[in-house]
Amino acid sequence: MMLSLIRDNLDFFLLGSGPGPGGFVLTLLMSLAAGLAASVLGLAGGIALTVGGRSVVMALEAATAVLRAIPVVMLIFWCYFLLPVVFGIDVPGxxxxxxxxxxxxxxYLAQSVRAGIAAIGRGQWEAGRSLGLGTRKVLTLIILPQALRVMLPSFVNQWVTLVKDTSLAYVVGVAELTFVATQVNNREQVYPLEIFAFIGLMYFLLCSSLSLLGRLAGRKWPVRAA
Incomplete structure (x- = not known):
């Protein structure tokens, strides 16, 4: 029965029913977009926390503390209602x-980047400066390539968490995988266990694949003693 149920609704699970992407494809696209943006913000924030001035560091410390204390679903609601007011346009969910x-x-990643940079010995900074390099070049050419190896597990863990958090998009009507599963369940009514077991399997495969890629990257790009 479960195989028949999944087979009959597979296209719906993968693509949704709207004119645009939905279901698993939309979950994947949102994860990629949010993961890329988060990585850029995390790198920029972590670098600023490391080499920024006192006022910059204090402002970023406060901002990261607030963001890490806010439940994800609450921030989604805030963005959903606030962004249209700020930009004066209808921002899609x-x-x-x-x-x-x-x-x-x-x-979260900004603090991981900060910790990764701090894990690199001061001798690396001094060696770069002894070669006549400025702070920016020492950071980009010497420190970051080593620190990124240390940060990789934290980045992978955060990306996995982000993939799972995309399921909260249903609260603002975004037809991602969990939303689509709820629609199928409402239509079928008598197979919730089978439906959500399949959805759990899809999330498991996606997150496991990401973790596997992280492990492979870690083996190919191992941390070396400073």
């Missing part, structure tokens, strides 16, 4: 979810 996930994940 998908964009608000991506913005919320990117902000929260970026806040």
């Amino acid at each position: 998908i964009a608000t979810v991506i913005a919320a996930l990117a902000l929260i994940s970026g806040a």
